[in-house]
Amino acid sequence: MTGLQEVSHRHEGELEAAVPKGKPILELRGLQKNYGAVQALKPATITFLSGEIHAIVGENGAGKSTLIKLLTGVIPRTAGEVFWQGEPVLLASPNEAIARGINAVHQEVVLCPHLSVAANMFLGDEMNRRGLMRKRAMTDAAQGVLDDLGFSLPANATLGSLTIGQQQLVATARAAMRGTRFLIFDEPTAYLTRQESAQLFRLIRRLQGEGVTIVYISHRLEEVFELADRVSVLRDGTHVGTRDISATNEAELIALMINRTIEQIYHKEQFALGETIVEARGLSGPGFSDISLSVRAGEIVGLYGLIGAGRSEFALGLYGRHPLTAGEVFWQGRKVEIDNERKAMELGVALAPESRRDQGLCLNLPIGLNINLPVFRKLTRGLTINRAEEAANADRQIRDLQIKTPSRRVLASAMSGGNQQKIVIGKWLSHGAKLFIFDEPTVGVDVGTKAEIYRLFARLLEKGAGIILISSYLPEVYELADRLHVFRQGRLVASHDYRAASHEDVLAQAINA
Amino acid sequence: MSVETVESSAGPTPKRGVSILFGLTLLGLLVVLWLLLGLATSAFWTPNNISNLLRQGAMTAILAVGQTFVIITAGIDLSVGAVVGFTSVIVAWLLAAGVPLWLALLATLLIGVLIGVFHAFGIVRMGLPPFIITLATLTSLRGIGLLITNGSTISITNETFTNFSRADFLGVPSLFWMVIVVAIPAYVFLHLSRFGRYLFAVGSNSEAARLSGVNVNRTIYLAYILSSTCAAFVGLLLASRIGIGNATQAEGWELQAIASSVIGGTSLFGAVGSVHGPLLGAFILATINNGANLLNVNSFWQRIITGVLIIVIVYFDQLRRRGAR
Numbered sequence: 001m002t003g004l005q006e007v008s009h010r011h012e013g014e015l016e017a018a019v020p021k022g023k024p025i026l027e028l029r030g031l032q033k034n035y036g037a038v039q040a041l042k043p044a045t046i047t048f049l050s051g052e053i054h055a056i057v058g059e060n061g062a063g064k065s066t067l068i069k070l071l072t073g074v075i076p077r078t079a080g081e082v083f084w085q086g087e088p089v090l091l092a093s094p095n096e097a098i099a100r101g102i103n104a105v106h107q108e109v110v111l112c113p114h115l116s117v118a119a120n121m122f123l124g125d126e127m128n129r130r131g132l133m134r135k136r137a138m139t140d141a142a143q144g145v146l147d148d149l150g151f152s153l154p155a156n157a158t159l160g161s162l163t164i165g166q167q168q169l170v171a172t173a174r175a176a177m178r179g180t181r182f183l184i185f186d187e188p189t190a191y192l193t194r195q196e197s198a199q200l201f202r203l204i205r206r207l208q209g210e211g212v213t214i215v216y217i218s219h220r221l222e223e224v225f226e227l228a229d230r231v232s233v234l235r236d237g238t239h240v241g242t243r244d245i246s247a248t249n250e251a252e253l254i255a256l257m258i259n260r261t262i263e264q265i266y267h268k269e270q271f272a273l274g275e276t277i278v279e280a281r282g283l284s285g286p287g288f289s290d291i292s293l294s295v296r297a298g299e300i301v302g303l304y305g306l307i308g309a310g311r312s313e314f315a316l317g318l319y320g321r322h323p324l325t326a327g328e329v330f331w332q333g334r335k336v337e338i339d340n341e342r343k344a345m346e347l348g349v350a351l352a353p354e355s356r357r358d359q360g361l362c363l364n365l366p367i368g369l370n371i372n373l374p375v376f377r378k379l380t381r382g383l384t385i386n387r388a389e390e391a392a393n394a395d396r397q398i399r400d401l402q403i404k405t406p407s408r409r410v411l412a413s414a415m416s417g418g419n420q421q422k423i424v425i426g427k428w429l430s431h432g433a434k435l436f437i438f439d440e441p442t443v444g445v446d447v448g449t450k451a452e453i454y455r456l457f458a459r460l461l462e463k464g465a466g467i468i469l470i471s472s473y474l475p476e477v478y479e480l481a482d483r484l485h486v487f488r489q490g491r492l493v494a495s496h497d498y499r500a501a502s503h504e505d506v507l508a509q510a511i512n513a
Numbered sequence: 514m515s516v517e518t519v520e521s522s523a524g525p526t527p528k529r530g531v532s533i534l535f536g537l538t539l540l541g542l543l544v545v546l547w548l549l550l551g552l553a554t555s556a557f558w559t560p561n562n563i564s565n566l567l568r569q570g571a572m573t574a575i576l577a578v579g580q581t582f583v584i585i586t587a588g589i590d591l592s593v594g595a596v597v598g599f600t601s602v603i604v605a606w607l608l609a610a611g612v613p614l615w616l617a618l619l620a621t622l623l624i625g626v627l628i629g630v631f632h633a634f635g636i637v638r639m640g641l642p643p644f645i646i647t648l649a650t651l652t653s654l655r656g657i658g659l660l661i662t663n664g665s666t667i668s669i670t671n672e673t674f675t676n677f678s679r680a681d682f683l684g685v686p687s688l689f690w691m692v693i694v695v696a697i698p699a700y701v702f703l704h705l706s707r708f709g710r711y712l713f714a715v716g717s718n719s720e721a722a723r724l725s726g727v728n729v730n731r732t733i734y735l736a737y738i739l740s741s742t743c744a745a746f747v748g749l750l751l752a753s754r755i756g757i758g759n760a761t762q763a764e765g766w767e768l769q770a771i772a773s774s775v776i777g778g779t780s781l782f783g784a785v786g787s788v789h790g791p792l793l794g795a796f797i798l799a800t801i802n803n804g805a806n807l808l809n810v811n812s813f814w815q816r817i818i819t820g821v822l823i824i825v826i827v828y829f830d831q832l833r834r835r836g837a838r
Contacts, residue, residue: 321724345726359724362717364784373714373725376707384705427725 019085021051025213026071026102026182031080033066040066043080044239046232048182053204053214055224055245058234058257059418059446064217067234068184071215072104073097101181105171105188113160113167118142120159121174145173149203163308165196172203176212183207184215187444189223193306193472194511201227219446220473221250233257257447266479267454269461271298273482275332277435277466278349280318283327287313288490291327295435295466300457302481303470305510310490311470312354315437319351320344332434345374350428352421354439354470360424361412368394368408370423374431397426402452418449425456436460439470454480474503486510535778535830539793543800550804557807564681567689568754570799572597572747574692576766577773577791578699579743582736584774585703587716587783588636588643590737593744594766595654596628598759600748602658604674605667605758614674618749625745628654629738636737637730643737651767658760666759669752678754688750692792695743700788702739712736716783772819773798776826797822 019025030043041063048054058064069075071082073091082089084100091097111120118139127134127141142155151169159167168188175183185204189197204227208214218224224231225245232242233256240256274297283291288310295301303311316322318329320338329336331347338344344351353359361370371394372379379385379393394408401422405415412423421441428436438457442450457467457480471477477484478499486494486509494501494509550557576593583590600621607617628650635646669675680687703709711732714722723729747766752758775781776797777790798819805815 319724341723342726342728351724353721353724358718359720362714362721362784365713365717369710369713373710373722373727376710380707384701385707385710387705 019050021049021211023050024048024083025050025085027083029081029083031067031070031082032078033070033075034078039237041070042238044234046239046242048213048215049230050213051208051211052229053208053216053227055216055218055228055231056234057218057221057224057231057253059448062234062257062446063237064234065186066237068104068186068217071097071102071184073102098178101179102184103175103178103180103182104184104186105168105175106186111159111167111171111174113158115159116156117146117153117159117162117170118155120170121145121155121177123174125178145177149173149176149206151199163193163196165192165200168192169196169199169203172200176203176207180207180212182213182215184217186217187219188216189218189220193308194507197223219444221253224253225250254447266475267451267458268480269458270482271461273298274464276330277332278318279330281328281330283314283317283324283329285313285317285324286322288317288487289326291492293485293492293495295468297434297464297466298461299482300461300467300469300480302477302484303468303487304472304474304477304484304506305487306472309487309510311487312439313490314487315351315439315468315470316353318344319349319437345431345433348432348434349437350431350433350435351437352424352428352439352441356417356420356424361420363413364411366409367398367403367405367412367415367423370412371397371408371426371430374427393430397430400429401426401456416446417444418446421445421449421453425453433465435466435468437468437470440472441469442471442473442476474506478503478506536787536789536793539777539790539797543793543797546797546800546804550800550807553804554807557804562803562807564686566796566799566803568678568686569803570796571686571688571692572750573766573769573773573798574792574795575695575743575747575750576770577777577795578695578788579740580767580770581774581777581779581786581788581791582699582703582712583643583740584771584779584781585712585716585783585786586733586736588733588736589647589771589781590632590740590744591644591647591767592628592632592650592654593740593747593770594763594768595651595658596625596741596744597748597751597763597766598761599654599658600624600745601752601755601762602661602667602758602760604749604752605669606661608669608671608674609667614671621749622742622745625742625748626738628745629741630734632737632741633730633734637733655760662758662760666757669756669758674753675756678750688754691746691750695746696788696792703786703788708732708735713784769795769798772823776823778830 024047026048028044028046030045031041032039032043033041044067056064056067066075070077071091073094073096076092082091089096089100091102097103112123115123116139118141121142122138127138139155146153146155151166151173153162153166153170159170162170172188188200192200204214204216216224216228228245230242230244231248231253233240233253235257243252276294276296279294281292291314293301303314305311313322317324318338320340320343323339329338336347338347338349357363362373368391372390375393376385379390391408397403398405398408403415403419403422403426405419412420415423425441441453445453457469460467469477469481482498484496484498484501484506485492486496486506488510494506496506547557556562576597580590580593603624604617604621607620608614612620632643632646632650635641636643678688682690703712711722711727712735714725714727715729715732719729722732751762755762773794774786774791775794777787777792777794779786779790801818801822802815805812805818
């Protein structure tokens, strides 16, 4: 704890006016935000108590991001009042929010990947002596903070060389040492491994112990129950309730969020297994070695493991993105060489990749173009594209998948995570395939969309397709996969039939505990 | 209903609509410039001057269209000015050596294709940034051209060739017709064919395009070949117009082409652009030069005005994009 205090003493002036624990620190009274004629956040009255961990849950589009943006001064409110330590405040700019001690850690790290960890932690607030930076002192201080927090991270490492999870920890440490009184976490664990999540939770509890008020936004209800003191639920822009965590349960929260029960989420239908679609024998490539597995028609094959266990690399190898170094692939019994993506597509493989932003979507292009990208060849008549078919195909996927957009011409970047995932999936539905590889299809996706995606799996299986489902979220693969393979460090270490092993065993195999 | 629906319906309007609106704004600017110049000087609305203006703008316009293909893939082609000078030397050299006209024209265009292949090879296989590889050809092509001509110029005696650029067809200069000859296939390619869609996809996110089955390397080859071939075509037009081949001609035209493209709404970050935009951009620049000459404005001022115009137009375009979000 000394580390944090030493570094943050320069902010002491701002820290003094602390509110006693359990008393309101931030109160929203009828806070409201309209975009044009439509209400993104209907008048909400929520009180945040000093020193509590307050979770906010809701489906995508429920108004959570709007609320964060209002609290961090990114967008102006339409109506209502905000009281900070009893005083009405405007929160007109991000600077005002930060100056008052309101800060946010975002799901995607917004720091400078080319600078060192220490430089990032002190960015904009560097230690100077006579106009020169005290690089050594900053590195030492940053290392002190990191060690103190129990992160085994070198302060002089380049930020970009760390995993996303480690970067997130750096971002949190950075916010922690700036005299933050009120810290908002926006789905912080979406890209974290279990160990990293555990470290983050320790840090959050520790900040709470120092009197910081935490707002924790997450799709993962089990995290909410592990961490939070109270929880507020948003639905369709409406604040539908706040509960003490001890007085509620998962079922009630889900009911508040969506009016759907938990059994309906992991929607699974059993189909008679058909012929073998694909079989990998001793497949090796960059990041994975000696993988043997097969997928049959009507079957979901789950690949579980920690991030970096080689599952996505295996999928990309099977899809022809990276060259294979050893092993054989049999497609419907016939030996094939898949050495590029086009070939995989023509055989009938479809891949919804892990990262929507980096691999899945052309974000600054229209939804329609994204959906049609794999099928422009089919839409071409002579030299030109058949525009009517192009439009009809895009509109059909938008309608079938219930992508919430006024038009296929809206840019993909304007969509929420769940809708973006539907676009990625929609691409492959119009192309048609026998083998669908879904890599982390429900990361950053709300509960309602998750259920829709699982229902879609059943529809694909029914038509005789096979599915490879890659997930770092055990309940998902556990509940859905007919056969579950566990990956660790690039190797397939265990295989189980549907629900044949316990959660604990599978987890232990994945982390080699 | 969700907030996303709400935000997007209030937010980004259909792309095509915006692009047409922006095109109309540029067209409006061009018309206003013409009207103002017509009021300011009687020399503007004369057939002679208008023909001259169309000839001036034509070559930049063709370069700008080729450049736009490359910029849409989030690349840049700095070599186009040098390619124009170099190919003017090549065609003059071939004609002086007695090569038949049709063959000389074809061979020169082929040189343009090969330069584009070289650029794409450097980018795709050698992993060089587009800025670097095209900067390298910019300087070396000028050098090769000077070596061929030994630093002087080659005159062109073939009158069929040199008369072409002075000729009119239906009262419009043949050079302007060439813009249409390039623009129509370019429009079909970029806006109506799947390869145009691929250019945008590669410029937006090449990994996503690759995983969707787009041949990214081939798309990059296509973009740079089109740009260099457009430049070689302009080299032919320039040689026809001035009747010589000279490796130092078309100095700085690459910047004119990039400026036209950017004024026409192309984003240097890739994935945003059209065919009509750079055409309008090129003729706006040509009008400013032409008007400044007629009004006896110091030619140094023309450069300053061009710079200011680029900032103003791109700034308003940025505001519009931000407003649309």
